[in-house]
Amino acid sequence: MNSKECYCYCLTKLGAIEDYPFGPGIIVIRVAGKIFALLSRWQGQDILSLKCEPNYSELLRQQYPAVIPGYHLNKRHWNTLLLNGTIPAAETKGLIDHSYELVFSSRGRSKRTGK
DSSP: OOHHHHHHHHTTSTTOEEEOTTOTTOEEEEETTEEEEEEEEETTEEEEEEEOOHHHHHHHHHHOTTEEEOTTSOTTTEEEEEOSSOSOHHHHHHHHHHHHHHHHHHSOHHHHHTO
16 A cells, blocks of 8 residues: 555544644544554655554564554554555555554543544
């Protein structure tokens, strides 16, 4: 998946909104006020950073060279994906889903529903 496909897929998630708290070069996608995805460029490469369960993070980093510890994020709980076409689209979508669910489920019911 390229960065535009990732961006569009992130925004299909219930309650997902885009934000630019770090300036125009970093697209932040939030749900219930919490970040679940960041899209930007690093060293000329499009990247997508996603929250991830720590043990799963390690497995992904071993499986895919394009999955690295979160760039400028907590290295234990975030991965950065180099969007260079080496990670299958279905895997990327699954990782976006995983990040969204981790963040969405961590919020109280009232914040998830907006009440």
